[in-house]
Amino acid sequence: MTRDFQANPNLDNLLLRCVGCGLCLPHCATWAATGNEVHSPLGRLVLLDDLLKEPSAANRDAYADAFNLCIGCRACEAACPSGVPFSLLEHGQRLTSAGIPRPSGLMASLIRRLDSPALLNLLRIAGQLGRGIMRQVWGPGWRRRLDTAALGTDKLVRLLGSLPTTPMRDEELVRQLDLLSGLNSTDSFGVMALPQNHREVFFFSGCANDGLLPGTSRRFIELLKTVGCRVHFADNQQCCGALAVHTGQPGKADLLKRNNLQAILPMTQSKEDDPEIPIVVEAAGCGLHLKDYGPEFGNRVLDAVVLLDDLPLPPMRQIPLKVVYHDPCHAWHGQGIYAEPRRLLQKIPGLDLVEPLEAEMCCGSGGAWGMHHRQMSEELGRRKALNLACTRADLVVTANPGCLGQIADGLAMEAPDLPILPLTDLLWYACQGNQ
Ligand code: SF4
Numbered sequence: 001m002t003r004d005f006q007a008n009p010n011l012d013n014l015l016l017r018c019v020g021c022g023l024c025l026p027h028c029a030t031w032a033a034t035g036n037e038v039h040s041p042l043g044r045l046v047l048l049d050d051l052l053k054e055p056s057a058a059n060r061d062a063y064a065d066a067f068n069l070c071i072g073c074r075a076c077e078a079a080c081p082s083g084v085p086f087s088l089l090e091h092g093q094r095l096t097s098a099g100i101p102r103p104s105g106l107m108a109s110l111i112r113r114l115d116s117p118a119l120l121n122l123l124r125i126a127g128q129l130g131r132g133i134m135r136q137v138w139g140p141g142w143r144r145r146l147d148t149a150a151l152g153t154d155k156l157v158r159l160l161g162s163l164p165t166t167p168m169r170d171e172e173l174v175r176q177l178d179l180l181s182g183l184n185s186t187d188s189f190g191v192m193a194l195p196q197n198h199r200e201v202f203f204f205s206g207c208a209n210d211g212l213l214p215g216t217s218r219r220f221i222e223l224l225k226t227v228g229c230r231v232h233f234a235d236n237q238q239c240c241g242a243l244a245v246h247t248g249q250p251g252k253a254d255l256l257k258r259n260n261l262q263a264i265l266p267m268t269q270s271k272e273d274d275p276e277i278p279i280v281v282e283a284a285g286c287g288l289h290l291k292d293y294g295p296e297f298g299n300r301v302l303d304a305v306v307l308l309d310d311l312p313l314p315p316m317r318q319i320p321l322k323v324v325y326h327d328p329c330h331a332w333h334g335q336g337i338y339a340e341p342r343r344l345l346q347k348i349p350g351l352d353l354v355e356p357l358e359a360e361m362c363c364g365s366g367g368a369w370g371m372h373h374r375q376m377s378e379e380l381g382r383r384k385a386l387n388l389a390c391t392r393a394d395l396v397v398t399a400n401p402g403c404l405g406q407i408a409d410g411l412a413m414e415a416p417d418l419p420i421l422p423l424t425d426l427l428w429y430a431c432q433g434n435q
């Protein structure tokens with residue numbers, strides 16, 4: 001049967017852009033993990049083409065598997081010289097997942113509720129306690145030993161191991177970074193320069209940062225205020241809805257969007273000659289999702305790293321550390337944020353910024369994806385951790401809570417002595433003691 005080109009003219013035009021060069025393949029994490037063509041961007045496009053040509057002949061289950069396994073990292077889109085859009089793969093996902101019941105069971109139901117800061121807060125405490133106990137019992141290699149112990153608790157261990165974490169208390173963060181860099185902050189801790197720079201910003205906290213990394217959010221806001229920003233908040237803001245989309249709850253995602261538009265838009269609209277207030281987001285995944293709310297809202301969304309790069313930060317102190325930055329896919333491939341974090345890190349005197357192999361490849365987190373595809377996600381996390389550790393860096397930094405937890409879990413397996421922190425925490429530390 002030949003395809004009816006009139007039925008899907010837009011899709012056909014987009015599909016025809018693919019020239020089959022295969023340049024996207026080496027950037028695709030799922031293809032790297034399985035080596036199977038149908039788990040590559042090109043393979044998925046071929047399946048989509050088949051599906052559109054002969055919908056009745058397609059083996060839906062096999063096709064659904066191939067599309068479900070796509071992380072949505074968009075590394076393929078960024079690498080494609082022909083401009084084949086990621087929306088084609090999303091279309092394939094929609095076509096093949098229609099009518100398939102969403103995952104059930106206790107773990108699936110827990111994952112669907114991970115947009116609650118209160119629940120995340122509880123998990124943060126449980127994760128910290130659990131990891132602390134396991135480290136006491138098994139030492140720094142606890143994660144690997146637990147992995148081979150076959151206790152039947154793999155999913156739970158994986159969930160607890162990959163929850164992002166960073167010191168809650170400032171003193172704890174300073175102590176950790178002092179130890180690593182050989183500095184002694186006791187005298188200067190808490191003192192920062194205060195340049196005059198007035199700017200209005202709205203802070204969108206996001207549930208993962210709110211529930212899991214409250215110390216990081218607080219320090220980031222402190223940093224903004226220190227450089228003269230007036231930071232606005234909305235008490236009734238809600239989750240951006242990305243998790244609801246990823247877990248097949250479109251109705252919930254729409255409701256969250258409507259509520260956020262109602263709560264935030266009026267606070268960020270321009271008054272008379274004032275410019276519109278940017279909506280600053282710490283988590284790259286939330287930022288990308290919020291940009292899809294539509295131009296009126298989306299054009300105001302600004303990643304925290306981009307804002308910091310644009311602000312005149314206080315002079316930073318010397319930090320003699322070798323640091324490697326992990327690019328979150330939703331920042332680099334989704335929003336084109338690449339130079340900003342590097343420029344920020346290079347502003348820190350004495351810091352040696354190094355680049356890892358396969359920098360463009362997803363770490364295997366993908367929000368809910370990593371929890372539904374535990375084994376492959378874990379493999380990708382370990383692969384990323386090894387690439388980062390091979391740089392011989394003293395510290396890994398990143399700018400998305402999902403990547404932070406995923407890589408922490410990979411490092412616990414492959415390089416337990418290599419720490420990982422949010423980029424803004426390192427910047428906050430670098431800005432201490434400059435008065
Ligand atoms: S890089 Fe673009 S054109 Fe080349 S195979 Fe991949 S999707 Fe097709």
Ligand code: SF4
Binds near residue numbers: 039075076077089
């Ligand atoms: S979005 Fe990521 S996982 Fe999906 S096909 Fe593209 S590169 Fe592969």
